Amino acid sequence: MITVRELAEKAKGASRRLARLSTNEKNNLLLAMAGELELQKKGITEANQQDMVAARAAGISGALLDRLDLNEKRFSEMVEGVRQVARLPDPIGEVVKQWRRPNGLEISKIRVPIGLIGIIYESRPNVTVDSAVLCLKAGNATLLRGGREAKKSNRALADALGNAAKKKGLPAEVVALVEDEGRESIPEMCRLEGVVDLLIPRGGQGLISTVLEHARVPVIKHAHGVCHIFVHRAADPDMAEKIVINAKCQRPATCNAAETLLVDQAGAEKILPRLVQALRTQGVKLYGDEAASRAAGEKLVCPANWETEYLDLSMAVRVVDGVEGALEHLEKHGSHHSDTIVTGDRVAAEEFLQGADSAAVYWNASTRFTDGGEFGFGAEIGISTDKIHARGPMGLEELTSYKYRVTGQGQIRE
Amino acid sequence: MITVRELAEKAKGASRRLARLSTNEKNNLLLAMAGELELQKKGITEANQQDMVAARAAGISGALLDRLDLNEKRFSEMVEGVRQVARLPDPIGEVVKQWRRPNGLEISKIRVPIGLIGIIYESRPNVTVDSAVLCLKAGNATLLRGGREAKKSNRALADALGNAAKKKGLPAEVVALVEDEGRESIPEMCRLEGVVDLLIPRGGQGLISTVLEHARVPVIKHAHGVCHIFVHRAADPDMAEKIVINAKCQRPATCNAAETLLVDQAGAEKILPRLVQALRTQGVKLYGDEAASRAAGEKLVCPANWETEYLDLSMAVRVVDGVEGALEHLEKHGSHHSDTIVTGDRVAAEEFLQGADSAAVYWNASTRFTDGGEFGFGAEIGISTDKIHARGPMGLEELTSYKYRVTGQGQIRE
Numbered sequence: 001m002i003t004v005r006e007l008a009e010k011a012k013g014a015s016r017r018l019a020r021l022s023t024n025e026k027n028n029l030l031l032a033m034a035g036e037l038e039l040q041k042k043g044i045t046e047a048n049q050q051d052m053v054a055a056r057a058a059g060i061s062g063a064l065l066d067r068l069d070l071n072e073k074r075f076s077e078m079v080e081g082v083r084q085v086a087r088l089p090d091p092i093g094e095v096v097k098q099w100r101r102p103n104g105l106e107i108s109k110i111r112v113p114i115g116l117i118g119i120i121y122e123s124r125p126n127v128t129v130d131s132a133v134l135c136l137k138a139g140n141a142t143l144l145r146g147g148r149e150a151k152k153s154n155r156a157l158a159d160a161l162g163n164a165a166k167k168k169g170l171p172a173e174v175v176a177l178v179e180d181e182g183r184e185s186i187p188e189m190c191r192l193e194g195v196v197d198l199l200i201p202r203g204g205q206g207l208i209s210t211v212l213e214h215a216r217v218p219v220i221k222h223a224h225g226v227c228h229i230f231v232h233r234a235a236d237p238d239m240a241e242k243i244v245i246n247a248k249c250q251r252p253a254t255c256n257a258a259e260t261l262l263v264d265q266a267g268a269e270k271i272l273p274r275l276v277q278a279l280r281t282q283g284v285k286l287y288g289d290e291a292a293s294r295a296a297g298e299k300l301v302c303p304a305n306w307e308t309e310y311l312d313l314s315m316a317v318r319v320v321d322g323v324e325g326a327l328e329h330l331e332k333h334g335s336h337h338s339d340t341i342v343t344g345d346r347v348a349a350e351e352f353l354q355g356a357d358s359a360a361v362y363w364n365a366s367t368r369f370t371d372g373g374e375f376g377f378g379a380e381i382g383i384s385t386d387k388i389h390a391r392g393p394m395g396l397e398e399l400t401s402y403k404y405r406v407t408g409q410g411q412i413r414e
Numbered sequence: 415m416i417t418v419r420e421l422a423e424k425a426k427g428a429s430r431r432l433a434r435l436s437t438n439e440k441n442n443l444l445l446a447m448a449g450e451l452e453l454q455k456k457g458i459t460e461a462n463q464q465d466m467v468a469a470r471a472a473g474i475s476g477a478l479l480d481r482l483d484l485n486e487k488r489f490s491e492m493v494e495g496v497r498q499v500a501r502l503p504d505p506i507g508e509v510v511k512q513w514r515r516p517n518g519l520e521i522s523k524i525r526v527p528i529g530l531i532g533i534i535y536e537s538r539p540n541v542t543v544d545s546a547v548l549c550l551k552a553g554n555a556t557l558l559r560g561g562r563e564a565k566k567s568n569r570a571l572a573d574a575l576g577n578a579a580k581k582k583g584l585p586a587e588v589v590a591l592v593e594d595e596g597r598e599s600i601p602e603m604c605r606l607e608g609v610v611d612l613l614i615p616r617g618g619q620g621l622i623s624t625v626l627e628h629a630r631v632p633v634i635k636h637a638h639g640v641c642h643i644f645v646h647r648a649a650d651p652d653m654a655e656k657i658v659i660n661a662k663c664q665r666p667a668t669c670n671a672a673e674t675l676l677v678d679q680a681g682a683e684k685i686l687p688r689l690v691q692a693l694r695t696q697g698v699k700l701y702g703d704e705a706a707s708r709a710a711g712e713k714l715v716c717p718a719n720w721e722t723e724y725l726d727l728s729m730a731v732r733v734v735d736g737v738e739g740a741l742e743h744l745e746k747h748g749s750h751h752s753d754t755i756v757t758g759d760r761v762a763a764e765e766f767l768q769g770a771d772s773a774a775v776y777w778n779a780s781t782r783f784t785d786g787g788e789f790g791f792g793a794e795i796g797i798s799t800d801k802i803h804a805r806g807p808m809g810l811e812e813l814t815s816y817k818y819r820v821t822g823q824g825q826i827r828e
Contacts, residue, residue, distance in 0.1 A: 105779055216626040216627070357526070388802070389632075391817060404784075405767050407763075407778070408778045410650070410656060
């Protein structure tokens with residue numbers, strides 16, 4: 001049995017091969033991978049069925065079981081996703097900037113692959129393909145560790161991708177799948193300093209915490225989102241209602257769904273009853289402080305705290321004093337993910353947009369737009385809640401590094 | 415006594431104040447800091463003298479003692495450095511890119527401060543000022559932990575900077591100095607997740623290793639440089655000699671000095687005797703493999719390995735087979751810092767520049783140019799040997815993050 005380190009070293013070697021491929025070669029490889037997935041569809045689907053049977057036997061049900069299911073529709077979307085990535089522009093080789101020094105040195109800053117990217121994720125088997133091909137388009141090899149409940153599906157998917165690579169004369173380990181019995185490979189991946197260039201954990205707090213505990217390699221976290229809608233005194237009530245309902249209810253389990261409604265003290269008693277009613281109509285369970293209760297004209301239960309990511313149809317409501325009060329709340333309780341101000345007042349909007357230290361700050365739009373697809377990145381590997389390297393939706397550009405190319409005519413340093 | 419966490423939380427609060435300052439306000443603060451350093455010069459110099467006396471009593475001498483000495487010239491340069499940083503363009507607020515989505519959302523990617531930057535460094539007291547003001551120009555507060563041997567100097571310098579801040583109505587903790595008896599504050603700084611946004615260790619392997627062991631916050635390493643000069647068959651011999659001597663001898667203790675000379679097999683017996691003689695004339699101690707000995711026409715001692723960062727007048731010499739052989743050597747033994755090809759052949763140069771995975775790759779120039787000042791960044795906080803966030807010389811831009819500002823007219827996600 002190959003160790004995690006041995007597998008990672010093979011993948012690192014494969015990353016060097018990928019870094020030297022042309023855009024056409026990478027695109028052809030991606031199209032071959034899409035083709036190979038279709039060719040292996042029967043085997044992949046059978047493997048997925050075995051995972052489903054085992055999951056049911058282990059008592060898994062509901063949303064978790066659903067996520068594991070690689071059904072007809074998801075399979076087609078996954079394969080189409082690979083072809084879409086092939087069509088995206090290649091970020092590698094882009095001259096980010098170039099300049100000339102007084103001594104005649106010509107310096108260019110060039111986008112290059114990162115190298116080997118480790119990704120640790122949970123139950124969805126399609127993530128195996130989605131993340132491998134996005135990293136590959138940016139010239140990176142991947143070391144993937146998916147959820148154990150999807151182990152047969154992931155093996156079959158990685159085998160198909162690896163086969164396509166081999167047919168193109170590349171190592172199968174351009175996509176390397178880590179397999180373990182328990183969770184022992186996670187700390188091992190964290191310690192592959194000098195081999196893994198970046199580790200991206202995608203999952204719950206337990207996973208993130210384990211990774212941070214052990215990581216000696218750079219990590220970009222995809223942690224939680226406690227997103228806010230601040231309804232300012234100068235908000236258009238119709239727009240405020242539409243945005244609040246969308247941000248909370250359209251897909252409440254996502255990290256860019258709103259968890260907290262902040263209402264400006266000035267005018268709260270006018271707008272809050274309407275917002276509360278609209279949320280109730282959508283089946284939202286509301287929490288609120290005393291001021292919110294007064295403004296809403298009904299008793300709301302106080303939330304346990306203001307930092308909860310409900311991820312369901314629950315929302316906390318608080319009355320704050322103007323933009324400054326909203327910003328104070330964000331600073332103290334927010335997660336710096338996505339926050340919106342609804343207002344018709346340009347000065348207030350500017351103060352909020354400037355003052356909120358969030359990956360994405362919105363003026364008169366739903367927080368639900370924090371997404372690589374919605375931002376126009378073509379695809380995303382996740383949403384970074386860090387401020388280093390990448391912040392917010394991570395697309396192809398965020399999966400690159402850079403190097404400096406310096407051309408001289410014999411210059412030496414005096 | 416305030417704990418490291420309490421101090422860091424104050425500094426984090428101070429960072430929020432800095433993030434909201436205008437360029438003018440930051441520049442005025444920097445000029446006030448320069449003025450305050452001059453005002454406190456006597457006290458600072460006395461504190462430095464006390465550190466020097468204690469260091470001598472503890473048996474410290476030579477280069478280490480010299481680095482500790484904040485003499486007249488260094489003091490003036492340090493103060494002038496603060497004024498220079500005030501004159502640099504402000505990276506904050508820059509619109510990195512902006513675009514419009516089909517649904518009408520206007521998205522801008524804006525440069526913002528990182529927040530609180532922890533810096534752990536060794537004996538030079540002027541680093542306290544240099545790094546604090548560079549971070550501050552980019553809107554960041556700093557949590558500084560310098561060498562213990564400079565503790566009185568660092569305290570006096572940080573007090574001066576803090577006083578200037580207070581006179582401007584800002585918290586002194588825009589520059590927060592961590593003081594400890596031993597090294598216990600280093601692991602504490604590493605664990606300040608959510609408070610410290612970035613940690614930059616600048617020092618030897620022991621320090622880097624301690625930081626990686628404990629870090630739960632993002633780290634950008636400033637580790638070692640094993641830099642190479644590859645003299646290709648089509649090199650101009652005069653240029654090759656000039657570059658090799660400069661890269662090895664001009665300042666051998668720096669991370670961008672060359673440690674290994676790679677000579678192309680074709681023509682090695684013509685050029686190597688000349689290079690060996692020139693290096694010997696400069697007092698360089700040479701190591702080499704058998705092929706190098708044969709080509710040089712004299713017996714060279716084999717190096718213990720090809721990964722040593724000598725940091726003195728020592729150099730390893732190896733004969734390799736063309737660009738491909740040089741790239742193989744770099745991949746196996748290099749540190750991906752700075753590497754040069756000397757050649758008159760454009761195709762070979764392109765192959766090397768493309769294939770070498772180094773922070774800075776050079777064609778016909780000395781590796782010694784890998785430096786924020788030489789690159790035209792105005793100043794540098796160090797040279798990153800990581801590939802995440804910043805690679806190579808780190809100037810003001812590398813001390814920033816970004817956020818997305820999204821402006822709508824009530825858009826919701828369908």
